[in-house]
Amino acid sequence: MIPVTIGLPFYNAEKYLADAIRSVFAQTYQNWELILIDDGSTDNSLKIANSVKDSRVRVYSDGENKKLAARLNEIVQLANYDVIARMDADDLMSPTRLEKQLKILKKYPEVDLVTTGLYSITNNLELLGARWHHATSITFDELLYKRGCGVVHAALLGKKSWFERNPYDTTLKIAQDYDLWLRASSKNDFSIHLLQQPLYYYREAGAATPKKMLNAYRNERVMYKKYAKRKRYFLIVKSFLKSFIVKVLQNLNQFQILVKRRSAKVIDKDVLNQFQTELMQVKQTNVKGLKSFYSRK
Known part of the structure; x- marks a missing residue:
């Protein structure tokens, strides 16, 4: 079994971090380490991260606010394994996400990266819709002209060697992922497979302002x-x-x-049932020591 490093940077995510961690522990694929890296949180996020009692979990905090790109580069340096998956602290992932992405990586050794489609959800975990790219691959022109759904950044799983060759540009304040895709693709180093399944739960509220x-x-x-x-x-x-x-x-x-307009409405009962079943699996997953330290007002 290929061991996987899961990198989860967080900043003031006390409302949702426990859910994100629980979805990692709910994975059908269990050969992983989880790196929780704090970006100078001022709420209870760090307490939540430190509450987990599992030898596979490592927590890092230097008290600084370096922003996402710098933290993602640090995760690559800290990773013990040759495959890295990432996610955001306010999201969740399907219990089968790692298993299905690793199957693609094994089936197509020439591929460096695998991402998935997503479920669009509210802050209260209600389903809004789903979206994914129209094909399993994406060209430089499709990236540049933003044709289709594109690459779901937070659902990315890939080879550590690729991230070492292609670090994020920390001088950019936003859209560091878009710059990275274009930069890598422009030099023919963007071998990615896009799974046409929603395996990532993306909290839509506040994402588009x-x-x-x-x-x-x-x-x-x-x-x-x-x-x-x-x-x-x-x-x-x-x-x-x-x-x-x-x-x-x-x-x-x-x-x-x-x-x-961001997500198509889900009208397929099978898709809805699958989402509800997986979400229940995540909710029922026990994580030793995990506490929320967040009281709803």
């Missing part, structure tokens, strides 16, 4: 100037147009129109 979207589009234009070899000005103009639409909808109090 006018401020975040405008920042993302601003950074998008930087990426176009950096990587686009053709249609550069067309892409930049299109990005400015998207920013304009966000501002108009925000002024009209209609911004939720954009949020609702």
